[in-house]
Every structure is written in C-alpha cells, then in structure tokens.
Amino acid sequence: MxxxxxxxxxxxxxxxxxxxxxxxxxxxxxxxxxxxxxxxxxxxxxxxxxxxxxxxxxxxxxxxxxxxxxxxxxxxxxxxxxxxxxxxxxxxxxxLIGYRVFIIRKDRQPDFDRINSLDDLKALTAGQGLGWIDTEIMRRAGLNVQTSTYETLFTMTQGGRVDYFPRGVIEAFAELDARKHVVPDLVVENRLLLLYRSxxxxxxxxxxxxxxxxxxxxxxxxxxxxxxxxxxxxxxxxxxxxxxxNLAGRKIIGLDNPYLSEADRRIPGEYWMH
The missing domain is CATH 3.40.190.10 (Periplasmic binding protein-like II)
Structure with missing residues (x-):
C-alpha cells in the first residue's frame, strides 16, 4: 500500500x-x-x-x-x-521580443526623425549584447552593430559610443525605469519599429x-x-x-530572421501577435 x-x-x-x-x-x-x-x-x-x-x-x-x-x-x-x-x-x-524599439539619448530624436528605411538606419551604429542572436540578425541585414555586456550597453548609449540600443518593446520601458538615476538622458525613441520574427x-x-x-x-x-x-x-x-x-503609429522597418530552426518556423500562427 x-x-x-x-x-x-x-x-x-x-x-x-x-x-x-x-x-x-x-x-x-x-x-x-x-x-x-x-x-x-x-x-x-x-x-x-x-x-x-x-x-x-x-x-x-x-x-x-x-x-x-x-x-x-x-x-x-x-x-x-x-x-x-x-x-x-x-x-x-x-x-513581442521581435518588436524592437530603440533606446536613445533624448537629444538624438531629431536624427531618428530622418530615418525612413533600412538604408537610412545603416548610417547609425547599434549596440547589442554579446552572444545575442539579435546581433547576427541585424548584421545580416547590413546594420552596423557594436557588442558589449548588457549593462554596459546602457552607459555606451548614454555616452554616445553607440547611437541606439534596440530592445524588445516589453523590455525597453521597464529597463529605463529601473535605471533612470544611472542613465537619466536615455528615452525610448518615439517613431520607429524594427520588426522580425523572434x-x-x-x-x-x-x-x-x-x-x-x-x-x-x-x-x-x-x-x-x-x-x-x-x-x-x-x-x-x-x-x-x-x-x-504606440506600435500602430510607428514606421516599421522589417528584417528577415534566417536563424530560426525548422521547429521555430512551424510554430502555429495562433501563438503570435499579428
């Protein structure tokens, strides 16, 4: 028993x-x-x-x-x-991790107001993390990317060593809120959305x-x-x-993600936002 x-x-x-x-x-x-x-x-x-x-x-x-x-x-x-x-x-x-908004210095918004295409964005330098697949996705699309550790990327953006730090839309606001005393000049850029399946x-x-x-x-x-x-x-x-x-009001710049596995590609549409 x-x-x-x-x-x-x-x-x-x-x-x-x-x-x-x-x-x-x-x-x-x-x-x-x-x-x-x-x-x-x-x-x-x-x-x-x-x-x-x-x-x-x-x-x-x-x-x-x-x-x-x-x-x-x-x-x-x-x-x-x-x-x-x-x-x-x-x-x-x-x-939503593939819905990428940009963390930037607030005084840089006019520079991003002039960005309307992937080619325009190639003139600027992004910061991304060491070992992140996002780094490879962006480089494969022809974008300039510098890598560093996660925490350092905020200070690099604050200090102007990179122009923008793309983050998933659900990540960016919470991250800045948690660091407002450390990197007070950083904001979420207000009109662009880098979009890829991720x-x-x-x-x-x-x-x-x-x-x-x-x-x-x-x-x-x-x-x-x-x-x-x-x-x-x-x-x-x-x-x-x-x-x-304000996702609906943003200019979308779409990228391909060639690093998905076959199992990733078979994920049913019901599991994604559209």
Missing part, C-alpha cells in the same frame, strides 16, 4: 534559472508567471529559484547543455542554441526531458483554456509598454 501511495504522488521538479544581471531582473516576472501557469495546468508539483551566479546568455546555454547548475533559461529562439537542449516551441511573449522560448537542460514535456503540455493547455491570454492581456509587464509604445 505504501509503495502504491508513493507512486501516485506527482513528481516534484526543483527548477533553477540563471541570474542574468546583478540585482532585480525586471523581465523575470512574466516568464515566471507563464511557467507557473504551465506547471499548474499540467498538475505538476514544483519549486523555482534563481541561481546565485550571474550568467550571460552564452554561459547559461552552455550550463544547460553541460552543467548541473541550472535547469531552465528563457531566451531568444536560435537554431544553433536549440541543438542539444529540450526546447518548448511556444513563444513566451507572443513575438521571441523567448523556454530552454530546458539536456537531462530534463520530462520537465520540458511538462511545461509544453501545460503551456498548450493554458492556451486552450484561455488562461494564457487572460494573463497576457492583464499582466503589467506586457500591457504597460504596449500602452506606452
């Missing part, structure tokens, strides 16, 4: 995710809310905590493949990065196939029962920037 009772208990998942930068991560709240929604929809028992170690994207992905320090990371879809890992092919933010996926460690299957099962169920869209349509991390950004 005791053995049967133990077997009937759901498996417990102890999930550890990386610290992307020191201190508070303004981006974690929505991804963790989606994770919670998915795990509950799958009737899974779990705990989640942040690793003590700060990891840039490349290190976090390497740890998922080779290490045992973390179990889960949410980051941009990328054919190369997905190999060897268990990836949940449902975009966490409905594609979003964050849940990347799960090589040895955690059951965890990936559980997240995927629950995430799919949360879409079907409407609970994911209820979260998306009410969560301040999504809705506040959408209100601030």
């Amino acid at each position: 005791a053995l049967n009772a133990r077997a009937a208990q759901p498996k417990h998942f102890d999930i550890v995710y990386p610290q992307i930068q020191p201190g508070g991560d303004v981006h974690a709240a929505f991804a963790l809310a989606v994770l919670d929604l998915a795990m509950k929809a799958a009737n899974a028992d779990y705990t989640v905590r942040q690793a003590k170690v700060v990891m840039e994207r490349g290190r976090a992905l390497a740890e998922l493949v080779n290490g045992d320090t973390i179990d889960l990371h949410w980051t941009s879809m990328d054919d190369q990065a997905e190999r060897g890992l268990n990836v949940v092919h449902i975009p966490i933010h409905r594609g 979003d964050f996926l849940f990347y799960v460690a090589r040895g955690q196939k059951e965890l990936a299957a559980t997240i995927e099962q629950g995430f799919t169920a949360a879409y079907r029962d409407g609970s994911y869209m209820k979260l998306f349509n009410s969560h301040p991390y999504i809705q506040n920037p959408l209100r601030q950004a």
Whole structure:
C-alpha cells in the first residue's frame, strides 16, 4: 500500500534559472508567471529559484547543455542554441521580443526623425549584447552593430559610443525605469519599429526531458483554456509598454530572421501577435 501511495504522488521538479544581471531582473516576472501557469495546468508539483551566479546568455546555454547548475533559461529562439537542449516551441511573449524599439539619448530624436528605411538606419551604429542572436540578425541585414555586456550597453548609449540600443518593446520601458538615476538622458525613441520574427522560448537542460514535456503540455493547455491570454492581456509587464509604445503609429522597418530552426518556423500562427 505504501509503495502504491508513493507512486501516485506527482513528481516534484526543483527548477533553477540563471541570474542574468546583478540585482532585480525586471523581465523575470512574466516568464515566471507563464511557467507557473504551465506547471499548474499540467498538475505538476514544483519549486523555482534563481541561481546565485550571474550568467550571460552564452554561459547559461552552455550550463544547460553541460552543467548541473541550472535547469531552465528563457531566451531568444536560435537554431544553433536549440541543438542539444529540450526546447518548448511556444513563444513566451507572443513575438513581442521581435518588436524592437530603440533606446536613445533624448537629444538624438531629431536624427531618428530622418530615418525612413533600412538604408537610412545603416548610417547609425547599434549596440547589442554579446552572444545575442539579435546581433547576427541585424548584421545580416547590413546594420552596423557594436557588442558589449548588457549593462554596459546602457552607459555606451548614454555616452554616445553607440547611437541606439534596440530592445524588445516589453523590455525597453521597464529597463529605463529601473535605471533612470544611472542613465537619466536615455528615452525610448518615439517613431520607429524594427520588426522580425523572434521571441523567448523556454530552454530546458539536456537531462530534463520530462520537465520540458511538462511545461509544453501545460503551456498548450493554458492556451486552450484561455488562461494564457487572460494573463497576457492583464499582466503589467506586457500591457504597460504596449500602452506606452504606440506600435500602430510607428514606421516599421522589417528584417528577415534566417536563424530560426525548422521547429521555430512551424510554430502555429495562433501563438503570435499579428
């Protein structure tokens, strides 16, 4: 009887995710809310905590493949990065990471008022992170990109060492709000939108196939029962920037993303914003 009772208990998942930068991560709240929604929809028992170690994207992905320090990371879809890992092919933010607005110095807005095409944008220099797939997408399109660490990119933009720092629309406003005393001259540029197919996926460690299957099962169920869209349509991390950004009034500069895996390309249209 005791053995049967133990077997009937759901498996417990102890999930550890990386610290992307020191201190508070303004981006974690929505991804963790989606994770919670998915795990509950799958009737899974779990705990989640942040690793003590700060990891840039490349290190976090390497740890998922080779290490045992973390179990889960949410980051941009990328054919190369997905190999060897268990990836949940449902975009966490409905594609909003690929809706890129620019962090700029506020006195530079007149320069961006003159930008109307990809060719115009090629005259300026963007800042992007080390190991980000966005860097490769932009360079492949012919744009000038300088790379540095995430936190340094804000001071580089503030100091005029790069002209603009493209961020997902849901990232930019929260990031500036968190750093207004450090980089007070930075704002979100008000009329352009760089647009390409991209979003964050849940990347799960090589040895955690059951965890990936559980997240995927629950995430799919949360879409079907409407609970994911209820979260998306009410969560301040999504809705506040959408209100601030005036996406409908922006000039779109579209880019191709040649770095999608075949599984990324097969993601159903219902999972994307249109």
